[in-house]
Amino acid sequence: MPSSLFRHLLSIWKDIHSLMVSPFLPVDQSRTMMSSSRSLQPTISAAGLTRKRATALSENELIAFIQSVISDEQQTEPFYVLDLGVVADLFDMWIRNLPMVQPFYAVKCNPNPALLREMAALGSNFDCASRAEIEAVLALGVSPDRIVFANPCKAESHIKYAASVGVNLTTFDSKDELEKIRKWHPECALFIRIKPPETSGARFQLGAKFGALPEEVVPLLQAAQAAQFTVQGVSFHIGSGATHFRAFEEAIAAAKTVFEKAAQLGIPNMHILNIGGGFTAGPRFTEAAPVVKTALQKYFFNEPGLKVMAEPGLFFAQSSFTLVASIIGKRVRHERREYWINDGIYGSFNFLLYDHDDVILTPLACTSNRGNPTCKGLKTYDSTVFGPTCDAGDTVLKGHPLPEVQVNDWLVFHKMGAYTSSCGTKFNGFDTSAISTYIAYSDQS
Structure with missing residues (x-):
């Protein structure tokens, strides 16, 4: 993916009139897919939207997008990827199944x-x-x-x-x-x-x-x-x-x-x-x-x-966001691997304190295993993943099978949009609100 894409910021949609619809606007079921050419368009901040219909990234496109953020931006801090295509697909799912019910998105979720x-x-x-x-x-x-x-x-x-x-x-x-x-x-x-x-x-x-x-x-x-x-x-x-x-x-x-x-x-x-x-x-x-x-x-x-x-809230937000966190520390004890990442329980993983949903992740060994960054087919080890704070309870995963990764590699956490950034803190000086969001979509135009 060309690095010039990262210099292309999404333009702010200034046509505010298009947002002024009635509070119970009938859901439009006539929207159709555009043509088949595809491109990825990122921005670090929530700069705006595109008028074109966004479609969801494939798994390979998402990983390629994340790799480009890491390499082109010299990224070291955790970041989110918001896939606008996923949001659009979820909205379609809603209107297909409940066309008579007008959604009022719960802002507190994200x-x-x-x-x-x-x-x-x-x-x-x-x-x-x-x-x-x-x-x-x-x-x-x-x-x-x-x-x-x-x-x-x-x-x-x-x-x-x-x-x-x-x-x-x-x-x-x-x-x-x-x-x-x-x-x-x-x-x-x-x-x-x-x-x-x-x-x-x-x-x-x-x-x-x-x-x-x-x-x-x-x-x-x-x-x-x-x-x-x-x-x-x-x-x-x-x-x-x-x-x-x-x-x-x-x-x-x-x-x-x-x-x-x-x-x-x-x-x-x-x-x-x-x-x-x-x-x-x-x-x-x-x-x-x-x-x-x-x-x-x-x-x-x-x-x-x-x-x-x-x-x-969760319906629209959860799977629309992916969190990418860097490995900042590692320790090997016999066959167990212990890793520290730069986000944790006091940040985006706050929900783990009261919600025990499975964490879905992909290792991304961009630094140590460039030939096979997703580590597919490699031996896995019983691993613990800690957050960055000094609280021993700041533990994201225990007993999770992970391939061998190194400091400055990354872990990609999927479905991280619901009650994550909105519930994080500034404990120990790790500021959840400062985590950047990249906006991505596959564009059929």
């Missing part, structure tokens, strides 16, 4: 500006949980009516900010929250967030912190009615990392009950159902989507004008 801009350009709206997240989305030129302030417990200063910029849809699950909103944003429209049945098998259940209990729903609706709020709909979240998707049906059934109770109270027709997050790309998504569609048809077939939204 607030990378280039990812946000790509999501906006594709037609996604946004789930924001704080003033800073709202600011990040508005900075792209996105209309505030494409944002839901989906935090059921908000600081008053953040509510005032939302009012000042025209973010006029938020969630609540308590009378105290209603009072704050009444005081600082009385024109705001509302969702009542309910606690769904905890049957999803999710690794992270949210019901202990968020969601009205069944017996609390009517008093909350009455309180909202008394305060002259417009309650537009119901929201729920079955939890992150769900494995039992019947939970969606049970939660949608519970939401229908709330719609009926609101109607009995004389509340004007609610018309929005927010089915939350908890989606994972791949087989789990294709298993969950039919459950959602069937439940919507079963419980909401007679709701005229119903708009359905969701708040996926």
